[in-house]
Amino acid sequence: MAAVQYVNASRIFEGNQIPAVNQLDLDIADGEFMVLVGPSGSGKSTALRMMAGLEDVDEGEIRIGGQDVSQKPPKDRDIAMVFQNYALYPHMTVAENMGFALKLQRVSKDERNAKVRRAAELLDLEAYLDRKPKALSGGQRQRVAMGRAIVREPSVFLMDEPLSNLDAKLRVETRANIAALQARLGTTTVYVTHDQVEAMTMGDRVAVLKAGVLQQVDAPRNLYARPVNAFVAGFIGSPAMNLRSAALTESGARLGNTVIPLSRTIIDAARTANLSSITLGIRPEAFSLASDEEGVRLTVDLVEELGADEYIYGRLGSDDPVAEKKFVVRADGDVLPRIGDTINVAVRPEQTHAFHPDTGLRLD
C-alpha cells in the first residue's frame, strides 16, 4: 500500500516537440482507485508506463510511498501491471504465469503455490491452473492477467485498458468485479481507459487528460456536474454534451428562437471578459419535451430507442442540415416524434454550462 504522486512529470519522445505527457501533477492517495481517461494520444498510457518504469521520466518525479522512483527499474518499484493485451507468457501454465514474479523473488515453492491458489480462488480460476493461455477464453485470460498482478501483493496496481479486448457484456461484468476486488484488497490502483463510462463507474477519482495535459481531476459526480472546460464537458457523459456557440443577451444566451436563461455569475463573467457570445453546453438529459409555445424548436433527424431511454437527434430551424452538429435530446415520453417532425424542448436552467468561446474555460 502506498500513495503515489506525479510531480511535474513529463515525457518527451525523441524527435517530438510536444511532450507526450506534459508537467503532470497528480496526487493519488493510498488505497485510491484513480482512473486516467482521455482520447487516444492524450498521454494516459504513457503516464501509466512512466509509473511502471517502462518509459523514462524526462522531467519531474514520480513518487511511490513518498520515494522518488523515477530512475529505478520496474522491478524495484513494487508495482504490478495488467496490460491491454494481457501479455501472458504463452509457454507457461496459468499457475506458472501467476507465480512467475514470486519465483523470481525466490519465494519457496509451497508458499508460491499457496499464494497462487488463493488468487485463483479469488478470480475463479482454480479449474484452469494447469492450462496454457492459448486454451483459455478471452475473459479467462484477462483474469489470469489480473491474477498475476494480485499474487504479487504490490503497493500499486497499474492497469492499461484491461477490458478493451472483452465483449460488451463481459466488459460490464468484469468492470464491476475489478472495482469490487480493488475495494476489497485496498491496493492503490491507477487505471487507464479511453472509455468514459468505465472511468465514471470505477474511479474514486478520475483524471481527464488531453494532448498530454491534465485537464481536471475530481470525483466522477463533480466531473459530470461541473466540468472545468468545454473539453471535459464534451468528453464526460454519454451521449456527449451539446456544445454550441450562442450569442449573449441581457439575461441569457440565444439559441434559435428562444433565450436560454443563464445565472448572474455567468453573465457577469462573460461581461468582464468582454464576450458577445459564449459556448453553451447542455447535456441531452437536461432537455425535456415541452409544449408548442415554450423551449427550443427542433426538426427531428433521427430517433434512437434504447428501451429505457430514447435519444432524439434534431437541428434548429435555422441550421444547415449538413454543416451543423445535431442536438441530442434525451426523451422519456411515450409518444415519440418521427423523423421530420418539429418538436419543442425545454432546458432546465440550472443544468446549463457556459464556457469561454476561445479558451474553453468554464465561466462560473
Add this chain to the structure above:
Amino acid sequence: MTTHSNFSGLPRYAGRSLLWLALLLAMVPIVFLVITSLKPEGVTRTVPPTWLFDPTIENYSSVLSTGAGSSVTFGRLLFNSAAVSIGAVILTIAVAVPAAYALTLKEFRRSKGVSSWILSTYMFPPIVAVIPLFIIAGNIGAIDTYPVLIIPYAAFNLPIAIWILRSSLESIPIEVQEAALVDGANRRQIVWHILTPLLMPAVATAGIISLILSWNEFLLALSLTRAAAKTSPVGVQEFTGLYGTQWGNLTAASCMIAAPIVVCVLVLRRRVVSGLAFGAVK
C-alpha cells in the same frame, strides 16, 4: 471455388491433380535412386531398366565397409559429415541467438540497415572464399580438420539463421517482455525464462536449415579436406572413377546421405512448420 483451394477458378480436384502430378515428377528420380541402390550388381544399368530382381543390401554393406577411391570407409565419411554438420549447427545457433536478440533491441532497431546488410552477406558466393580459405587454412595447418569446415559453414549459415530468429523474436509481443520486467526479471532472466522457450520453434527451423546446408555442402569440403575430415558428398563423387561408375555403390551412398535429413525433417516437421501456437495476447 472452395475454401480448400487457392487456385481461383479451378475446381478443387484440378488443383489436387496438379499437386499430385508435381509430387510424382519430383519423386521419380528418388524412387529410381532407391530402387537402383537395392539392385544386385549387373542389372543396375540395363536398358530398358530391370524391374524384377531380388532386392539386396550388398551395395550398402560394401559401401559402408570399403568406400571408394579413398583411404577411409564411407561409414567414416558419414560420421565426418555428422560431426561437421552438428558442429556447424551448434556454432550457428550459439552465435545467431544473441545476434538476433541484439538486433531486436531498441538501440539497434533504428539502424534497419544492419539486418539487411546481414542478410545481404547470404548472397556472397562461397566459391570466392575458397582460395583465401585454403591459403589461410594451409598457413595455420588446419587443412583436413573438422574446424576448417565447421567455422566457414557456420559463417555461411549465420545470415539466414539470424534472419529467421530475428523475425521470430519480433513476433513475440513486446508487452510479454515488459510484463516480465514488471514482474521483476532482469534482461538475462527475460532471455532465459521468456524468450528462449518461445524461440525454440525458430531455433529448430534455423537449426534444420543450417544442418541441411552443412550436410550437403560439397565445394568447401572438396577443397579443404583430404581424408581425415572428408565428408560424404565428396565421397559420393568418388564412385565415379576413371574406369566407369559404380552405380550400385553410388546410389546406396546417396540414399544414406539423404536418409538422415529426411528422418530429421519428418521428426521435427510439426515444430518447424507450426511454430508455437500463441496465447500471449488477446
